[in-house]
Amino acid sequence: MVAIFSRHWNRTGLSLCSCGFHSQLQPQIFVPFSQRILERNFIESQVVSLLHGCKDVNQLRPVHAHIIRMGLDQCCFVLAKFIRILTKFNVPMDPYPRLLFDQVRRPNPFLWTALIRGYSLSGPFSEAVPLYNRMRKEGTTPVTFTFCALFKACSATLDFNSGRQLHCQTILIGGFESDLYVGNTLIDMYLKCGFLEYGRRMFDEMIDRDVISWTSLIVAYAKSGDMEVAEELFDGLPEKDMVVWTAMVTGYAQNARPKEALRLFERMWGAGVETDEVTLVGVISACAQLGAEKYARWIRNVAEHAGLDPRTNVVVGSALIDMYSKCGSVGEAYQVFEMMTERNVYSYTAMIGGFAMHGQADAAMRLFCEMVETETRPNRVTFIGALTACSHARLVEQGRQLFASMQEVYGITPSADHYACMVDLLGRAGHLEEAYELVKTMEIKPHGGVWGALLGACRIHGNPDIAEIAVSHLFDLEPNGIGNYVLLSNIYASAGRWDDVSRMRKLIRKKGMKKNPACSWVEANNGVIHEFFADDMTHPKSNEIKQALKELLERLKLAGYKPNLTSVVYDLSDNEKEQLLMRHSEKLALVFGLLTTSAGSSIRIVKNLRICEDCHSFMLSVSGITRREIVVRDNMRFHHFRDGLCSCSNFW
Structure with missing residues (x-):
């Protein structure tokens, strides 16, 4: 056995070696049986303590040596702890932890659960359920945390069918469906698999609930756009922690309800609830949507008061740059950028995007060059910001060079959004035919944004012929997008084609569509x-x-x-x-x-x-x-x- 494990440790860089506490764990043979049991329990406890004291995989070497030396290679208690520590250090379950498990003749439920949990956290996730099936065939009854691990594995693989069958198992075996931890992981599994109604039913049937139960559903309803139900759940929650407050603030922001997000954050701040960077990013997003300078100044003060100084916190700093830019204060956005002691691709991208939306194309391009010089690699969003800056300033040649460099220099394959930027750039500058040719030669299927950019260029330059081609595709891609009908109608009106204007308006009425009020x-x-x-x-x-x-x-x-x-x-x-x-x-x-x-x-x-x-x-x-x-x-x-x-x- 020692030889087998020695070979494995050598393969993984974890060779067996002696350790300093060797003499403390020598077995006593010629002693009464009861004393031997006590001493064995003491040895097991010492080994487990040593396992918990390990800071990395290398420190497991001497402990592993003593597990074998002390004859604990069949001890489910010790091996379960050992596998959990390996999982903590992200050691793959195959082959080493699985080898540890397979050499045990009679694994108990906790050892089975340790390995199942390892698969559910480290993967491969698809191994968790088959291992559970083997466990049941061998007559071992699962424990609470077995099902918690299994539902996490189903969540990771979006395996709804296996999740439902395991849900039935919790009822058939008895008692598990009423356990709080099982219920929470089951709700999470249904929600991640996209079955909100099943998650809600599970929540309603739970005898005990905690803040995690409520928060999971609140987040799910917010993501689905149903903030009314999210509000009902939030109001019904007896005790609210920072996470659930943040879920509501972020939910309002993500559903374009910035006023409600800011009002709720004011309540949260007034109640003395702690604020972290996730909360701040949500409320900063709401402020950016509203474009309110008053809130922008207040939120920055809140960030600094909460110890989230934008000078040293790159996440908060980048979010503030975006907020100030969208509130119309691009100068203040650049001040935040300038004073940041750490910058990454997100802070550069936010500032480039800020310059772009304010028409400061030269500043955006200078910053792009500075970013490259500092060896900060631009990403897809960076190029969208830079191309947008070129579009708003008619920098056609610079835009062409940027677009070409994406793949040639940075290995970034242009997405439909990048093509939309190029079509917008060429179309605005009057190169309608070139823009249309670019759309026709795209290597990927154009989405609504690409055809919309072409249609918008046709409005600027009064070209109803290409507009009709663009809008014919938009009608297929976005049949209920009233803006496309209105824009074509406006192009017809500019050309004095009032019969076509009348035809478009009749079509809008026939489809029962209504314009968004200005x-x-x-x-x-x-x-x-x-x-x-x-x-x-x-x-x-x-x-x-x-x-x-x-x-x-x-x-x-x-x-x-x-x-x-x-x-x-x-x-x-x-x-x-x-x-x-x-x-x-x-x-x-x-x-x-x-x-x-x-x-x-x-x-x-x-x-x-x-x-x-x-x-x-x-x-x-x-x-x-x-x-x-x-x-x-x-x-x-x-x-x-x-x-x-x-x-x-x-x-x-």
Whole structure:
């Protein structure tokens, strides 16, 4: 036996050797039987203590030698502990731990469970269930942790059928289905396999539940988009820990409900619940969606108070860069980046993406070069940010070089998202035919983003012919995407093809689709976010806004502003078109901002759709006559209006 194990240890670099505590564990032979039992138990306890004291695999060498020397190679208690320690150190179950197990003549349930658990944690996961079947055939009854390990293995392989059969086993053998740990791992297995209803049924039938039971379901409902049920579960949980608070905050953020995420985080912070970087990343994401500068400053203070300094915590630092960028403060984002003592691909990528969305293509490309010089290897997302920067600044040749270097230099195969960036870059710059040829020669199937980029370029350059080709594919890929129908209708309207406009609108009505209402948000002096919808005058200050807008329009016209009536895609009179333009949501938000913020301060507006050409001209003129900076974030990028100029240089 010693020879067998010696050969194995030598193969794995764990050769047998003597150890310093050898003399402490010498067996006593000529003693009474009861004393021998006591001494054997003492020896087993000492060996187990030594196992627990090992810090790495190398320290197991002398302990393993004594397991064999002291005749403990059949001791299930010691070997079960030994296999658990091997699992802890990520030693593969095959061949060594399995060899330890197979040499035992009568393994007990705990030894079986130790090996099953090893397979469920270290793999191969598919070996766990067959090992359990062998265990049952040999007449060994499982214990609670046997089923916990088995359900983890089923979760890892998404083996729903085996999981259900094992669930039946917990009932047939008796008693296990009511165990808290078994119930929690069973819920987790059903949820990971995608069967939320089974997980909920198991939860409802459990006699005992703990915070893990509740949190698992809350996370699952949040991922499915059902935040209402997640809220009910959260409110019903008697005692809430940091993990479940974080699950709710992150759930709101992931489901585009940033206001609820921030309100809940305020409750969490006020209740004195500890905050970690996972919580902060979730709430930072919510703040980025909302684009609220007030919350951005507060969250940064919270991070530093919680000991998660962005200068040394690269995860929090990268998230803050993204947040400041999406809140319109790319300067503050760069300050965070500059003061970080550690930077990785994610911090570089976040900053490059921030520069890109603000139209600072030169800064984005300089940072990309700096990243390469520091031997930080760009990833797929880095290239999306860099290509987007080129697209927003008409840097066609640089974009071509970047796209080529992805595979040639970095070995990154372009995804459909990268192709979409290139199509957008070429199309915006007027190379529509080249963009279309790129789509036709793609090595992978184009997704909706690729055809959408081509369709968007057709809108800019008024090309209904290629637009019809693009939209025919979009109708197949996104049959319920109303934006594609509306965009084609707008292209027809720009070309004066009103019959085609009428046809598209009838098709939209026939399909029962409804346009997403244009909506804009603006932050008042007190930090409160106000919401405005197009053609909606229900705001408490609507009368003041209407009068102020009328006076502002008169001033703008005297300064040379003329409404861009081509932005209205309806066949109306010029006066009706002008009235319709003045009720766009971003104009209402802008006037409210002028009324409620102090002179000289910036006005920040977030819009859910793309800003129209007339609103863009309107913002330019207002920034010139009021000497106010206006920052508008639409669903494509940021526009910084100052002194009658825009950061996009009228190219967006």
